[in-house]
Amino acid sequence: MYVILGASGNTGHVVAQQLLSKGKKVRVVGRNAGHLQLLAAEGAEKFVADITDAPALTKAFHQADSAYVMIPPNPTSPDFRAFQSRVGDAIAKALQDAGVKNVVALSSLGTDKSSGTGPILGLHDLEQKLNRLNANVLHLRPGYFMENTLPQAAAIRMAGSALGPIRPDLKLPMIATCDIGKAAAEALLRLEFRGKQIQELHGQRDLDYTEAATIIGQAIGKPGLKYFQAPNDQLRAAMLQMGMSDNFVGLILEMAEALNLGHVRALEPRTPGNTTATTFENFVATFFVPAYQQQAAA
DSSP states (O other), X not given: OEEEXXXXXXXXXXXXXXXXXXXXXXXXXXXXXXXXHHHHHTTOEEEEOOTTOHHHHHXXXXXXXXXXXXXOOOTTOTTHHHHHHHHHHHHHHHHHHHTOOEEEEEOOTTTTOSSSOTTHHHHHHHHHHHHTSSSEXXXXXXXXXXXXXXXXXXXXXXXXXXXXXXXXXXXXXXXXXXXXXHHHHHHHHHOOOOSEEEEEEOOSEEEOHHHHHHHHHHHTTOTTOOEEEOOHHHHHHHHHHTTOOHHHHHHHHHHHHHHHTTSSOOSSOOOTTTOOSOOHHHHIIIIIHHHHHHHHHO
16 A cells, blocks of 8 residues: 555655555545545545544555655645644654554655754655654655746746746756656666665756746747846745745745755766756646746736
């Protein structure tokens, strides 16, 4: 039995689908039964639980040999780090109490640092908690999510350019979340990891936001689209208007600064083993263009 947390999210649903396609027995966990229905239709067992509820998660992990675990985003939380801590504690206790033997956890580049990394610090703490378990644990440390560029669809509509806190010349190992899900599923199928291991995932290639904006511009019919690093106060106001909490915004800006300064970075050179398939061009065509067109319709 495989148990998948965050099964309706970007990575979790891919993990579940990959395992189901191989005929595996899969239990998918989420807060909303409706959001799990598509996976249930493919043969998964649904389990509704709050991610901070350790007893409920223990029941979710019952009779599971292996699990995929992650801390979901919660951008409206007034104290996101406290939320991360509660989730990490609940996951670790439930895995221990249920006796799960193999765990693949969604982590991040930058979890080697113990401060100054914004929300990545919560994943650093999660790694530490999982490392205390009597289980085989693989920490997946992916790079910068390509999905982080999707809010640019609204920015381009409003400002005519792409805007953000990242330096325009900073090369980032950009990865599509579907590739993270595939890597997690492959690890769970093979179960070759032993003890406590780390696997970095660097995406298809490193990109800076200047190049990313050029690719986006070509895809949406705006050749010559530019990206500008905006002041933090301007970005804070925009993100608050999007509904994020002030606490969450502060953490995101701290993470951006950590990236800009090289505090958060890959520790490994790029290799075939940490390079994934999806190109940014393909991501833009598949996901960004529809998001941009939806903005136009709105």
